Amino acid sequence: MVKSHGFDMEAIGNSAQRSDRLSFGKKPSRELPGLPYAVIGGVIILGIVIAIMFYLWRRRETKGSSQVDEGDKTPRAIIKMDQPPPFIIPSLTNPEFAKEFDTTLFQRRESLQPIAFSLSDIKPVDYQPCSDKTTFTPSKFGLGKLCFSVFYDEESEQLTFFLIRAVHLPAKNMRGTADPYVKITLLPDKSRKIFTKVHRKTLNPIFNENFVFTFPPTSLKSRVIRLVVYDFDRFSRPTVIGHVMVSLGDIDFKPPRCGEEHVWRDLKEAIPSELKRGEILISLTYLPNAERLTVVLLKARELNLPASAKTDEDVRLSIKLTMVTGGRLMKTKRTAVIRKEARPEFNEAFSMELAKSNTSDTCIVAAMQYQSGSFGYPKVLGRVVVGANRYSTGDGLAHWNEMMTTPRSAVVQWHALL
Known part of the structure; x- marks a missing residue:
């Protein structure tokens, strides 16, 4: 063992070898000096560029708004006034304003001033009740009434039947209303049956529908119009409310009436034998x-x-x-x-x-x-x-x-x- 100046040289050599083995295989780390400063510098430069671009954009917008469009040929002028014009409230008492209007149209009457009029100025026609609210005599059968008119033209051999309305029909559902419609048949010919439109949720339907039949005048007195009022039902067979039989022999078709007058008939509950199905x-x-x-x-x-x-x-x-x-x-x-x-x-x-x-x-x-x-x-x-x-x-x-x-x-x- 070699010793020099009190140091163990062998121990020092062994420790150096161990340190070399521990550091073997490791890559030496290379730190980039000044990296944070480079990032900060780049951010600052980017901010400066953005600020310059925004400034140029704003300057361009301001300049464009102050210039007159080349396509606009309307002359413009800037008026400089030392004092603004006085504001005047429009009033009928102001002569500058009232001279352009007929002030007699705007005069207000005091609430206690009496109104002078004569009885001749009142028109009774203006105070008549509306036709829709007219009261009708109830049907003696309790099933309502039908209103219609009939006209026959001998030259064209055409019978025009005008169904006007029905009133006081009985309710057929829990809502207290009905969905009525009418089937019209000219007897004794049963092949042709005409139906009106269905009127929803009403007991006083207004039909106003015309129906035309053609037949010679010789058979006028023997013809009968049968009107059957039904209540429409989506889920089952329509329910019969009542019917009316109109004999054309009982209607006066001679002038001046010509059968155009309104006829009221009560609906009857009894179903004729022709309507019974079994x-x-x-x-x-x-x-x-x-x-x-x-x-x-x-x-x-x-x-x-x-x-x-x-x-x-x-x-x-x-x-x-x-x-x-x-x-x-x-x-x-x-x-x-x-x-x-x-x-x-x-x-x-x-x-x-x-x-x-x-x-x-x-x-x-x-x-x-x-x-x-x-x-x-x-x-x-x-x-x-x-x-x-x-x-x-x-x-x-x-x-x-x-x-x-x-x-x-x-x-x-x-x-x-x-």
Whole structure:
């Protein structure tokens, strides 16, 4: 071991070797002197450039706004005034302002000054009641009235029927209104049927519609106009409100009247035999525990088929049953097709689910259908609506209420087709 001046030279050499091994493989770090200063300098230069650009842009905008557009040829001038002109409030008392107006039109009358007028200045026509608010005598049948006029021209052989209005119609729904329309038929010709427009939510509809019929004067006295007022229903057959039969032989068509005067007639409830379509016998049973409704379509009678179907021996009959809940179609079923008979019997039962909570918002619609042959397209002869107060009235409502008051019992009743 070599020692020099009290130092261990071997130990010093070993420590130097260890330090060399530890530093082996490491890259020496090169720090860029002055890096933060370069970043700061770049930011400052960028800010100066942005400021110069903004200044040049603002100067250009100011210069452009002060110059007159070359396309604008309107001369402009700058007026310099030592003192602004005095502001004068417009007033009728100011002579400078009032001389341009007729001050007599702007004179105000004192509230206590009396008004002088004569009775001759009052026009009674201005104080007559409006025609829409005129009171009418109620119908003795309680179904309302129809107003119309009739005119016949012998030269053109044309009858003009003018349907004006209806008043005091009975309400047909829970809202206390109706959706009336009128079907017009000139008897004895039943082939041509004319309908008016449907008037929504009113009991006093104003029609103002003209209808023209052509026939010779020789048959004028034997003609009868039949007016049937219906209440439109989206979900079932329209309900008959009443009808009026107008015999043209009772109307004076001679001058000066010529039949143009307004005629008022009461609506009658009794349906003529021509309007009867037949009847269906229906049985209803409700099981509240099982929440199930059973409808039995038993038979039909006095079916009034069209003339074409009466002569056709190959006419088939069937009944289409529909259940409506909450205004939605829930289920549809149909009986078997049977041959035409005077009193056809179906005797088919249909069971449908009906919750207790929906019994006050449900109805069933039974539509009698007829078709030519086994593969003909079925046509509706008439319908029957049996259900809650929202959908049905009269016999249909009574039948439904009796079924609900006597659960688990079959309630049988005849219903007229409408």
